[in-house]
Amino acid sequence: MTLQRVYLVAGELSGDILGAGLMRALKARHPGVEFQGIGGPRMIAEGMQSRFPLETLSVMGLVEVIKHLPELVGVRRTLRREALAWQPDIMVGIDAPDFTLGLEKQLRREGIKTAHYVSPSVWAWRQGRVKGIAQSVDGMLTLLPFEADFYREHQVPVAFVGHPLADELPLENDRLAARQALKLEPDAPVLAMLPGSRGNEVRFLGHTFLAAAELLCQRHATLSVVIPAATAQRHAEIQALLVDYPALASRVHLLDGQAREAMVASDAVLLASGTAALEAMLCHRAMLVAYKMAPATHWLAKRLVKTRWVSLPNLIAQQSLVPELIQEAATPDAIADQLDALLVDHDARTALEARFAAMHEGLQRDASRRAAEAVTAIAAGQPLEQHHGE
Structure with a gap:
């Protein structure tokens, strides 16, 4: 089957990266394919006609979503109407599950094939959601192997495609070259934040x-702190x-930007939980994950989340490789103490970098190509068994 129209909806910067890779792979497989929906700068550069800014869907937390609900409902209604008028071969929701799965369900009821790229954390909390997912999608595309196992257990068609970042980032990197590119001292300690x-x-x-x-700089007289702002707006806020x-x-x-260069240049990374933790792992850098959220959101999360870890390196390894400080535990003193330990223990850092390099190699699977194959199979109504990640 040759795809002519693909409707894509991404919800944040990480989804924009995944979407752009998928679009490139689909264009290689289906010359002339057209894309509509919501995407960010990378997807737009690949030919996406984006109906709303990417940040429209970038709402964090359970409580915060409620404030934006009327706007989000209106956006989804518009997308549904326009997708039905355009009649794509398939609609692919990329992450942002609270928004995209609902749209997928609506379009699937109208006879449009649907896929979801990036599994929600159903294995960690609210596992009952898998029933709704089964009604929303004709196939799930997962980035990590333990996620695909969960869907197979629940009889949801699934393809483990691997993680595009693992394909994109090299198995060897050059800390000194990254420091030179960022005009950092070659021998002084560097923290990426x-x-x-x-x-x-x-x-x-x-x-x-x-x-x-600030506390760390008091302890390390030559420490440099590199902060890559994700967007111009984040740059202004941090400034x-x-x-x-x-x-x-x-x-x-x-x-x-330049997050990758900052991580490679660093001795240790301080970051919020999320895709950045995976990226730091794929740059083979020691890290500390710290996270805070609205108190009401955290109260709910503590009662719903059933997983032992929140950071992807720990979840992939199924052990505590990376220290995690969440909510009240994420104090400046606690963060500084943990990072200080990482900065002074060269042997521990070297061992962790080697472990991350091995994990990186295991995730390299040419993910965008595999995702494009799976999307094509779903659109054609073919089974996904051959895409399970043999």
Whole structure:
């Protein structure tokens, strides 16, 4: 089957990266294929006609979504109407499950094939959601092997495609070259700090991260702190926060993007939980994951989440490789103490970098190509068994 029209809806920057890779692979397989829906700058560069800005769907937390619900309902109604008028061969929701799965369910009822790229964390909490997912999608595309196992157990068609970031990032990287590119001292310690790509994350984590950095700079006289801002808006927000930390003025390098370069250049990484933790793992860097959210959201999450870990490196390894500090535990002092331990223990860092390199190799599967094959199979009504990740 040759695909002519694919409707894609991505919800945040990580989804934009995945969507752009999928689009490239689909174009290679189906020359002339057209794309509509919601995408970010990378997907737009690949030919997406995006109906709304990517940030429309980037709402963090259970409580925060409620505030934006009327707008989100209106956006979904518009997308449903336009997708039905356009009649794509398949609709693919990329992450943002609270939004995209509902749209997938509506379109599937109208006879449009649907797929979902990036599994929601049903294995961690609210496992009953898998019944709704089964009604919403003709196939699930997972990035990680333990996710695909869960769907097979629940008889949901699934393809483990691997993670595109694992394909994109090299198995060997050059810390010194990255430091030279960022104009950092070659022999001084470097901390990369990533407080999140969403506005709410910077609001909840920004001051805590900067206060921790200030403490670390007191302990390490030559430490440089590199902060890659995910967007121009995050850059402005972090710049505003830095006014309260004059002691960091000579130590902080605030970048526009360049997260990967910052991680590779670093000795250790401080970051919010999420895709950034996987990226740090794929850059083979020691890290500390810290996260804060609205108190009401955290109260709910504590009662719903059943997994032992929140960071992807720990979940993939199924052991505590990366320290995690969540909510009240994520204090500047606790963060500084954990990072200090990472910075001074060279042997532990070297061992962890080797472990991450091995995990990286296991996730390299040419994911975008596999995802395009799975999307084509779903659109054609073919089974996904051959895409299970032999």
